[in-house]
Amino acid sequence: MARMAESVDAVRRRVLGRRVMIQDQKATIRFYGPVEGTEGIWYGVEWDDASRGKHDGQRNGMRYFNVASETGGSFVREKKIVWGIGFVEALRSQYAYADEDGGAAAGVEIRTAGGKKLTVEMVGHEKLEHKQKKLAELREVGLRSLPVCGCFAGGPSRPPVPVSAGADLHSFAAAHGHLLALAPRIEELDLTDTLVGDWLDIAEAAVQLPKLELLRLNANALSFAGPACPHAEAAAAALCAACAARQTSSTDGSARVFPSLPTAPFARLNRLFLNRTRVDWAQVRALAPALTALRELHLCFNGISSFADNGGGGDGGGGDASTTSTIAAAAAAVDKPSAVVLPHLTLLNVEGNALGSWERMSAVLPQLPALSTLIANANGIGDLSPPSPAPWSWPNLTALSLTDNRIEQWRSVDQLAATFPALGDFRLKGNKVLSVDLFLDHAAAAAGAPPLSAAGARVALIARLPTLRSLNGSAVGDQERRDAERYYLSHVGSTWGRVVKEREAGGVAGEAAYAAFVGAHPTFEALAKAHGDPLTSHKEPTSSALSSRLLTLTFAVKDGSCAGKTLVKKLPPTMTVGKMKGLLARLTKIPATSLKLVNIGGGDIPETHTAVQHVEVEFDDDLRELSFYDVFNKDTITVQEA
Numbered sequence: 001m002a003r004m005a006e007s008v009d010a011v012r013r014r015v016l017g018r019r020v021m022i023q024d025q026k027a028t029i030r031f032y033g034p035v036e037g038t039e040g041i042w043y044g045v046e047w048d049d050a051s052r053g054k055h056d057g058q059r060n061g062m063r064y065f066n067v068a069s070e071t072g073g074s075f076v077r078e079k080k081i082v083w084g085i086g087f088v089e090a091l092r093s094q095y096a097y098a099d100e101d102g103g104a105a106a107g108v109e110i111r112t113a114g115g116k117k118l119t120v121e122m123v124g125h126e127k128l129e130h131k132q133k134k135l136a137e138l139r140e141v142g143l144r145s146l147p148v149c150g151c152f153a154g155g156p157s158r159p160p161v162p163v164s165a166g167a168d169l170h171s172f173a174a175a176h177g178h179l180l181a182l183a184p185r186i187e188e189l190d191l192t193d194t195l196v197g198d199w200l201d202i203a204e205a206a207v208q209l210p211k212l213e214l215l216r217l218n219a220n221a222l223s224f225a226g227p228a229c230p231h232a233e234a235a236a237a238a239l240c241a242a243c244a245a246r247q248t249s250s251t252d253g254s255a256r257v258f259p260s261l262p263t264a265p266f267a268r269l270n271r272l273f274l275n276r277t278r279v280d281w282a283q284v285r286a287l288a289p290a291l292t293a294l295r296e297l298h299l300c301f302n303g304i305s306s307f308a309d310n311g312g313g314g315d316g317g318g319g320d321a322s323t324t325s326t327i328a329a330a331a332a333a334v335d336k337p338s339a340v341v342l343p344h345l346t347l348l349n350v351e352g353n354a355l356g357s358w359e360r361m362s363a364v365l366p367q368l369p370a371l372s373t374l375i376a377n378a379n380g381i382g383d384l385s386p387p388s389p390a391p392w393s394w395p396n397l398t399a400l401s402l403t404d405n406r407i408e409q410w411r412s413v414d415q416l417a418a419t420f421p422a423l424g425d426f427r428l429k430g431n432k433v434l435s436v437d438l439f440l441d442h443a444a445a446a447a448g449a450p451p452l453s454a455a456g457a458r459v460a461l462i463a464r465l466p467t468l469r470s471l472n473g474s475a476v477g478d479q480e481r482r483d484a485e486r487y488y489l490s491h492v493g494s495t496w497g498r499v500v501k502e503r504e505a506g507g508v509a510g511e512a513a514y515a516a517f518v519g520a521h522p523t524f525e526a527l528a529k530a531h532g533d534p535l536t537s538h539k540e541p542t543s544s545a546l547s548s549r550l551l552t553l554t555f556a557v558k559d560g561s562c563a564g565k566t567l568v569k570k571l572p573p574t575m576t577v578g579k580m581k582g583l584l585a586r587l588t589k590i591p592a593t594s595l596k597l598v599n600i601g602g603g604d605i606p607e608t609h610t611a612v613q614h615v616e617v618e619f620d621d622d623l624r625e626l627s628f629y630d631v632f633n634k635d636t637i638t639v640q641e642a
Helices: 002-015 087-095 125-131 169-175 199-206 230-239 281-290 321-331 358-362 410-419 442-446 454-464 478-504 508-520 524-531 577-588
Strands: 019-022 025-033 042-047 073-076 107-111 117-121 140-142 148-150 188-190 214-216 246-249 255-258 271-273 296-298 347-349 373-375 399-401 425-427 551-557 566-571 595-601 636-641
Touching (some): 002 025, 025 073, 087 140, 148 199, 199 281, 410 454, 478 524, 508 524, 566 577, 577 595
Parallel strands (some): 188 214, 214 271, 271 296, 347 373, 373 399, 399 425
Antiparallel strands (some): 019 025, 042 073, 107 117, 246 255, 551 566, 595 636
16 A cells, blocks of 8 residues: 555656646646545546536545636546657657658657557648758747647656756756757747646756747746656756745645746747746746846736736646645745846736736836836726836836727826836827827816817827837827927917916916916927927917918929929918918828928019028928918929928
């Protein structure tokens, strides 16, 4: 009996946390052993698809294991389990182009625990024959959707690999499937949707790929299950360089321990994709000391709700008490991690998580001091007010994407200019703030500003965020910025006039109106200084014969439907450039925003202007009146598309 108990314990240490296939469905082994009232040995599994299960790990009132869902667990016999294949076997089957007899390798044969043979088809083999000559030259390797589980085939009987603690990397690689000798130049590795589940297995393979720079682990349920087999323990021991362990609490209050990882495997890794992997920020913190070169991290659709150590997402476990007890002892001596987690990370993508607020989202920024690009689409983020204490500014961030969130107020957009003073690339599609009805917040409405149309949303964003160079994926040029800022000034000019009059009248009401206007339009005063106060720009000219009569102007059209023709129009000198462009746009079919108008002169210069020597002048301010540009009767203006 003691011998049988030892055997069960030994197998349990090897299989708990392992990823397997059962009837074409993925699952994670959470239990191994006898079940009361039955005969033989059972495996308790947690299904990736919780609807496949029957219970939550309990049977007849006794709990055998824990799962995330009430229906996510099942007991199965060993004969139904497919354990998967090793990295080397998958690599050779996918990229070896001819067997010894000269025939093409079409797939790989694996066996279930019950002895049944299954053939896994290797997709895209014929195309790969033309691109790769031999494994040693491979730089990009894709093992997507193959039953890869680690360096060796999985299963309860997979043998330990003896590796001494003093072994060098090449000896270690040779003892672990010869990945280094087989494909030493691999720089990019795609393990999306495989049976990889334990970080130590991943590290065990990565240590044999010294040039690895990009790693895709999407659609794998990753965790720190602990050293689930003897050769995984040997992997960490042989490298003699462990990351600091992290110990946090899981959602049910039980201790969750992350084992040490060797620092060497990911020495050159700079891009890591962990989408739909259940990886939370606690796992990232545990991995951080091994990711010294990481520049780009993707954590999409993982259920992350916080950037604290126990911040949602991920199951983080899978190992039993006997597996993690030795790890816990080592973790107890580790100091609490510093605030900075990934000091060189420049891009973080957390799209599709459950952060819910900007305060939770922004908590990650102090941990990533070099961050320049943040993608936080579809996180239910609303108000963008910064957390206290103020001031709160991150000058390194230049690109921000908040598409498909719940941002409704323009004060949130205005806050970005102060929070990210170097923000040049911004994406905000799919937020209510850009809709017609919710374009202005309550403060702006109280100030009396008229609502902008939906088409004016881009104009308002450009005018409110002075450093933008790209908006929703479209470049913001210098001319568009000038036009947007001038249009914005003219749009709120009438409201500004009322506010000025109220303030000049004195009293509390006037100051309150001024404060409300400035709060609703924080960039107004800077724009007015750059382009002119809209009140001054729209003052009526003095009454005189020259300013009150119509000007006869000749338009020499070079482009559009009237190209090569001349148009003669009588216009008042008080007409704005913008209105003149609108008139010409209708006549020439050239968009008003694309019109370039230049006064080349030739008209009647009045006696009061005899000292004027006319030069060609471009009409570059849509808010100015024609008289501002010294337009005289019978002048000629060229019309062309910019």
